[in-house]
Amino acid sequence: MAQNPDVDIQQYEFHLSVTDTNNEIKGKAVIDFDFVNTTDVLQLDFVAVDAKGKGMKVDSVVQEHNKLKFAQDKETLSIYTSSDAQVAVYYHGIPKDGLIISKNIYGNRTFFGDNWPNRAHHWLPVIDHPTDKAKVSFYVTVPKKYEVIATGTLQEIFESGSTKKYLYKSPVELSTKVMVIGVAQFAVEDLGTVANVPLTSWVYPENEKAGFYDYAIAEPILNFFTQHISEFPFTKLANVQSTTRYGGMENAGNIFYSEKSVDGKRSYEFIIAHEIAHQWFGDSASEIDWPQLWLSEGFATYFTNLYAEYAYGKEKLDERLQKERAEVIAFSKYAKTPIIDSSRTELIELLNPNSYQKGGWVLHMLRRKVGDAIFWKAIKKYYQTYAYSNATSHDLQAVFEEVSGTDLELFFKQWLTQYGEPKLKLDYTYKNKKATITIHQLQQSNFEFPLQLRITYANKDAEVIEVQVTKKEQVFEVEVPETPTTIVLDPNTNLLFEKG
Structure with missing residues (x-):
């Protein structure tokens, strides 16, 4: 979805309930917001019910005890008000996407948020764009047999009859793409506090032994990144086996990995490193718009390589870079677009070697250009400047120019906006x-x-x-x-x- 210039969301409070009897969810979204410009409509992204019965139906909208008029079209909820007092949206429906309700590889029912890039509005009324960051709370009511993991810190668990309600709160502002819940039967391992962060592993009970071994590799990865970038940006880090469509999804403070991420061989070590790197780059310091995705994926790709170099030496770094270089060259044979690519109408198409491998290569060449000491100093300054905010490639360039004292206009222009490679x-x-x-x-x-x-x-x-x-x-x-x-x-x- 596009950024809404009239509204700035301050905080979301989502009350959600799921059951085992059907796939319908019931929700209430309490939204604190400010009108940036004078308007009489609060417009949110929210998918309406389609011809097949999938989507969300708004039952009512309340503001200061008064019911408001509203209208839903295919992907938009328009609430008619000129007041920026808190609103509550009551709704229900079967998610078409965004919240994946299915059975896992062991035939057990699961519910996993899977919002990237702009799929949160399939189940949550939001502004579904990375620049509109907000605090979030999740109140999730589930049958007692389930555990719930969600964005933020667990505040309390309320038990009532056959259900439990979990309350999670995030003290920092986030993009909707990384606000999620996960509901399943889990085995959970508490790895203690690592780099001042509570670290846990959440796997299917059938995978307990292998999963706890595989996910414990997060400890040295977390230590490496906190030492080289900054303290961890969120209140916890939970690594979660899930039904995400991706190999891994970097949800803030609770990363969801593919069901296949557990094999007892730590085969996903570098994917775990990639997703943990995203906690700083992509989740906290986020791209200002989708064409700047390399500021998320390119960073996570290269910081995985930096971890590989630290853990296994320069030969491993070179091996990964050479493989990624071949992928970039192969992609450029048929996709004649630069890294910063505004031509894509389907955002999923941005998940390509330009955003990942070529973006990582740009950082590698930048590191070689300015030297290691300046590179790390500039990386830290960039992160500190744009933590919990949004940045552009020009912002990154300005930081590196300031720290290095070098004019980098040609470097950034040719590698980011020019098609191909030498x-x-x-x-x-x-x-x-x-x-x-x-x-x-x-x-x-x-x-x-x-x-x-x-x-x-x-x-x-x-x-x-x-x-x-x-x-x-x-x-x-x-x-x-x-x-x-x-x-x-x-x-x-x-x-x-x-x-x-």
């Missing part, structure tokens, strides 16, 4: 202790970049030199001790490019 061919000749090296850029657009070359010899040790490429065809003369046997492009995996 396609390089190298020729060289040798004469009189000099190698004449020609670098050809074969792609349509010109790129400028530093390029390392490893020169090997028959009788001398190899050496690595660096040249600055600024033209489509550029010649460099290099003094060498003898005839080179080979000259290799980018021996240290520092550049996103294709061999021509």
